[in-house]
Amino acid sequence: MRREHEEIHAQAALFRRTLHELNQVEHPAIVAGGSRLASLVAAGAGAEALGTTGAEIVRLLDLHFSKEETILFPMARQVLSPEALEDVAQRIETLEAEVTVPEPRSPREG
Secondary structure, three states, X not given: OHHHXXXXXXXXXXXXXXXXXXXXXXXXXXXXXXXXXXXXXXXXXXXXXXXXXXXXXXXXXXXXXXXXXXXXXXXXXXXXOHHHHHHHHHHXXXXXHHOOOOOOXXXXXX
């Protein structure tokens, strides 16, 4: 499960880097960054690569979540006491309350 988390994080990092590079180069500095854009496309950082990376992230997440829900969570329910499960649930609720999801930015905002 940890290896899967690492794969998911690596693909997400690649996706973020690709988005960043495309946003930085394509708009508004397309003329100034023309040669850089050409090198990014040649290296596979174009829209097709972005779609492929996004699809791979979704595939990894689907597989991972399926394992968690069919194997890991049922096993935890069998092994952990009701008190321990309640403690885990409270910790998750606390973490979720602390997490803030940033609003998506348009490419023009950089």
